[in-house]
Amino acid sequence: MAHTRSPSHLNGIPAAPGAAVGPVARMAPPPRLPDHRPAAGDPDTEAEAARRSLEGVAARLDTQAAELGGDAAAVLGAQALMARDPELGRRIGERTAAGDPAAWAVHNACETYRELLLAAGGYLAERAADLADIRDRAVAALLDLPMPGLPDPGVPHVLVAEDLAPADTVRLDPATVLGIVTRYGGPTSHTVILARGLGLPAVVGCADADSLQDGATVAIDGDEGLVIVEPDEDTGRRIRRRAELRRSLLSSSTGPGATADGVPIPLLLNVGEGDPETAAAHDSEGVGLLRTEFLFLERTEPPTREEQTVAYARLFAAFAGRPLTVRTLDAGSDKPLAFVPVGEEDNPALGVRGYRTARLHRDLLVDQLAAIAAATKETGADVRVMAPMVSTPGEAEEFADLARAQGVTRVGVMIEVPGAALLADRLLTKVDFVSIGTNDLAQYTMATDRTLGSLPDLLDPWQPSLLSLIGTVGSAGEHLRTPVGVCGEAAADPLLALVLVGLGATSLSMSAPALPGVRHALANHTRGECLRLAQLALAASSAERARAAVREAARPEVAAL
Structure with a gap:
């Protein structure tokens, strides 16, 4: 009924x-401190108990990481590093010296540290949940309470x-x-x-x-x-x-990406931290975005050329026979690095980030490009390299010259800034390819911080203004016969993928679970139909109406995805 x-x-x-x-x-609520706080023992004894509880949390995370491998191992490993953070230990020591029992010291120190992460915003703010989990597990261990869980x-x-x-x-x-x-x-x-x-x-x-x-x-x-x-x-x-x-679809949609009339649209992976062999096992045609930040985060000194070469060679070898597109270090803004100081910035998202860090730390980029070139030579892989946050044709030309001087043969840039999109007809003459990062392009087009949860509608990748900029780049790419990829999360939406192809995208890169749905959508529409769907989206007055118009016009088996 x-x-x-x-x-x-x-x-x-x-x-x-x-x-x-x-x-x-x-989920059950996290463990709570008792209303009555007991008298603390010797401060050094309390501090040692707190330290052991945090080490126990870190050790369990390490064990889980070893068992699981892949992206999960990298994520848990980063969380274990947080539990062992000397700064957190110092703050706990201050609390026990002030008279807090161990559990209260852990709770209060973690909360103070968590507030700092939240205030920093961006990537650091989203690590606050990881720290809260460390706090809850350590407090549960100290008070002999049930461990938080599913x-x-x-x-x-x-x-x-x-x-x-x-x-x-x-x-x-x-x-x-x-x-x-x-x-x-x-x-x-x-x-x-x-x-x-x-x-x-x-x-x-x-x-x-x-x-x-x-x-x-x-x-x-x-x-x-x-x-x-x-x-x-x-x-x-x-x-x-x-x-x-x-x-x-997950079990039946396989093979290369192509439209119903046979136009090839390579479907690629966005890859970051984790096990390269696991990533390579997915049914993709290569890597459209290799994030290299995992080699640099959680370090006080940059990795050497030799360290980078070894890491890149392992990744390249895993994808033997398939193309890989490597993004150079995207530091700054929500991914600050201790060894990449950029000075005080009131608005880091509009400051020194991505390729702009080369203005202050050119050697860091030169070392990375040299390591990528060395790993390419060692493995014989089909490697392309692109820089993030390139804003002008001049910056694109400068990066291309620098990369080629280090031995990189195929050079491109990411288009994430409206200024770069608007001058795409000039910028694309300086490079071999471009890739559109829709996440950042959306935030700069709509003047909306993409880490802010309160304005998600403005960051909707169906916003017609964003699609218009993508179309500008696509048209320039078609005219100049320069490949235009899309590597933002917009490419993972089967319906929107059709629109992106209609706007001129020649390849799409996404997380692995999205591959089958996008492959299926393309296989059920000709390129001409993709062009028609793109025009419907561009003509809409809002993201919601653009999505609805395309869903209504798409083939039923795809619109129902």
Whole structure:
């Protein structure tokens, strides 16, 4: 019997694609300090107890990392480093010296440190959830309380939490967890990275997630950022059918990407930290974005040329026979590095970041380019190199000259700034290819911080103004016969992928779980149909209307994804 009352719709940030229907299972709240604080013992003894609890947390994270491998290992390894951070230890020592018992010292020091991360914004703010998890696990150990963990209702369920820590996310079983909804978190959080790797739909930053009760049925849409409470029978059936179709595509959609009339559109991977062999096992045609920050983060000194060469050679060898596009270090803004000082900046996102760091630290870029060239020569790999945050044709020419001087033969740049997109006809004459980073291009086009969870509609990649800029680059690429790739998360949306091809994209790069859906969408539309869908999106007055117009005009088997 169908439900008679209207479903309640909760909005969040679309974080990982897919859809699911199931009962809610809520994460248990974190351990609480008792209302009565006991008298502290000897400060040194309390500090040592706190240190042992944090080391225990770090050791368990290391064990999990060793067991899991891949992206999960890198994420958990980074969290273990946080637990062992000397600065955190120093702050705890200050608290015990002031008279805090060990558990209170850990809790208070972590909270102070967490507030600093949140205030810093961007990448650092999204590490605050990792630190909160470290705090909770250490406090639980010190007070002999149950360790925080995942619920086990005994049935497949939608996991709902204030936030999810990496240590919990990596233990999710896709056979029992249908999807994720969190009250906090942003689109670049570790939770999102890992959820995408598991193929789980996720909605984060859902302010009303705390209203969801255990056992209530919800339908979640990770593409729209939507949670429907107690969906009616038709809605539930539609969402389940969509989830089943997506699962079917995961197992049946294989091979090179191409439109229905045979126009090749290589489908590539966005790759970062993790095991290269695991990444290479996916059915992709290569790497469209190799993020190199994992070699530089959590260090006080930059890696040497030799260290970088070894790391790149391992990655290149894993993808033997397939092209790889390497992005040079994208430091600054939300990824500050201790050895890349840029001075005080009121607005780091508009400051010295990406290629701009070469103005202050040219040797860092020269060493990286030389290491990439050496690894390319050693492995014989098909490697292209691009610089992030290039804003002008002059910068593109400067980077191309520098890269070629170090032995790089195929050079490109990322288009993430409206100024670069608007002068694409001039910029593309300086390089061999370009790749559009839709995440940053959206934030600069819409003047909206992409780490800010309160304005997700302005960062919607369906915004017609953003699509117009992408079309400007695509037209220049077609005229000059220069390849134009898209490596932002926009490429992972099957419907939007059709629009991007219609706007002139010649390749698409995405996370692995998105490959089958995009491949299927392309195979069901000719390039002419992609052009028509692109025009519909450009003519729309809003992102919502652009998406709706394309969904209505696309073939039913794709519109239902």
